[in-house]
Amino acid sequence: MDAKTRERYSRQILFAEIGEQGQERLRASSAVVVGCGALGTALANLLVRAGLGHLRIIDRDFVEESNLQRQTLFEESDARDALPKAVAAERRLAAINSDVKVEGIVADLDAKNAEDLLGGFPLLLDGTDNFEARLLVNDYAVKQGISWVYAAVVASYGVTMAIRPGQTPCLACLAESDEVVDGNHAPGEGGQNGPGPFAAPGAQATCDTVGVLGAAAGVIASIEASLALKLLLGKMQALDDRLLSFDVWTGRSQAIRVARRPNCRACGRREFRYLTGEAQPHVTMCGRDSVQIHERRRRLDLAQLGRNLAAGGGEVRHNEFLLRFRVPPYEVTVFADGRAIIKGTRDPAVARSLYARYVGA
Numbered sequence: 430m431d432a433k434t435r436e437r438y439s440r441q442i443l444f445a446e447i448g449e450q451g452q453e454r455l456r457a458s459s460a461v462v463v464g465c466g467a468l469g470t471a472l473a474n475l476l477v478r479a480g481l482g483h484l485r486i487i488d489r490d491f492v493e494e495s496n497l498q499r500q501t502l503f504e505e506s507d508a509r510d511a512l513p514k515a516v517a518a519e520r521r522l523a524a525i526n527s528d529v530k531v532e533g534i535v536a537d538l539d540a541k542n543a544e545d546l547l548g549g550f551p552l553l554l555d556g557t558d559n560f561e562a563r564l565l566v567n568d569y570a571v572k573q574g575i576s577w578v579y580a581a582v583v584a585s586y587g588v589t590m591a592i593r594p595g596q597t598p599c600l601a602c603l604a605e606s607d608e609v610v611d612g613n614h615a616p617g618e619g620g621q622n623g624p625g626p627f628a629a630p631g632a633q634a635t636c637d638t639v640g641v642l643g644a645a646a647g648v649i650a651s652i653e654a655s656l657a658l659k660l661l662l663g664k665m666q667a668l669d670d671r672l673l674s675f676d677v678w679t680g681r682s683q684a685i686r687v688a689r690r691p692n693c694r695a696c697g698r699r700e701f702r703y704l705t706g707e708a709q710p711h712v713t714m715c716g717r718d719s720v721q722i723h724e725r726r727r728r729l730d731l732a733q734l735g736r737n738l739a740a741g742g743g744e745v746r747h748n749e750f751l752l753r754f755r756v757p758p759y760e761v762t763v764f765a766d767g768r769a770i771i772k773g774t775r776d777p778a779v780a781r782s783l784y785a786r787y788v789g790a
C-alpha cells in the first residue's frame with residue numbers, strides 16, 4: 430500500500446478490526462447495489478468512501494425533485510436534467526473517490542438480465558423499493574451461493590438482514606412464511622407504523638403511501654454498509670445475521686432471530702420462480718400513480734422518436750438516456766431499452782394504450 434493510500438484510509442486502518450490488511454482486502458473486493466434510492470445512495474456513498482475496489486449500481490429510474498430530501502447523492506440539477514439515477518450516482522461517486530471503479534447501469538433488473546447484471550460479484554446489496562426485486566435478488570443469491578444483504582425502509586422505520594445462503598435463513602424464509610418468527614413478531618408485522626416493509630408483496634406500506642424520513646434511510650443504510658464490510662472482510666464471527674430493525678422516531682430497535690425453514694421455497698426446495706420470470710408481470714405498478722411497461726430487447730432510437738413526437742406538436746424533452754413527453758394529464762418517460770414509466774395513472778390499460786399510441790406497439 431502506498432503512502433497516499435495509507436493516508437487516505439488512515440482512520441479506517443486504525444480501526445483494529447480492519448487494519449492495513451483489511452483495507453487491502455476491501456480494495457480487491459466488489460459488490461452490486463441494486464436500486465439507487467434513499468438506501469442505495471447512502472450505502473454506495475459509504476462503500477465508495479470506504480475504498481471498495483469495484484461498485485456496480487443498478488437503477489431503472491431517473492432523478493426527481495421529490496427524491497432530494499433523502500437520496501443523498503443527487504442534486505437539483507440532476508432532477509432538472511432528469512438524469513437516470515445510476516448515471517447521476519456514478520458521476521458523483523467518481524468525484525468522491527477516483528480509486529474506486531464505479532459503474533452505474535440504467536436497467537430494470539429482471540429474470541432475463543439477472544445473470545448479466547449480477548454475475549461475477551461476491552456480494553449483492555439491497556437498495557430496492559419493492560419485494561419482487563428483492564425476491565429476485567434472493568433467488569439469484571441463493572441459487573449461486575452468493576451473500577447478500579436485505580434492507581428496507583418506510584416512514585421512520587427500517588430493517589436489514591445479512592443473508593449467507595446455506596448458512597443463514599434467506600429472504601423467502603422470512604417473507605414467504607406465515608409462521609410466527611420468535612413468538613412475538615410475525616413476518617408481516619412492522620413497528621408501530623402498520624405493516625412493516627417486510628410484509629408480503631402487494632401488502633406492504635410503501636414510501637409512496639406513508640412517506641419516509643431521510644434519517645431512517647441513513648440509519649438502515651449505515652447498518653447495511655457495516656454488514657457489507659464484515660461480509661467482504663470475511664469477519665463472519667462479528668456478523669449479526671438476525672433481522673435488525675430500527676425506528677428513528679420512537680428510538681426502538683430490535684434484533685429478531687429468524688428461523689431457517691427447511692421447506693423454504695428458495696433455500697429449501699430450491700424453486701427459483703423469480704429467476705424463471707414466472708413472477709414478473711409485463712406491467713408493474715411503480716410508485717403511487719405510475720405504471721411501468723417492460724418492453725425489453727427493443728432498443729429505441731430516442732432522437733428519432735423525439736423528432737416524431739415534436740412534429741406531432743408534443744412537448745418533448747430528452748437527454749442521451751431517456752425521453753420524456755407530456756400527454757396531459759399523463760407524463761411518459763421512455764428509456765433507450767424500450768421501457769417506459771407512465772405517470773398519472775394506475776391503470777395498466779391506459780398505460781399500454783399510451784405506449785402503443787406514442788411509442789409504438
Ligand SMILES: [Zn+2]
Pocket residue numbers: 598599600601602603690693694695696697
Ligand atoms: Zn429460505
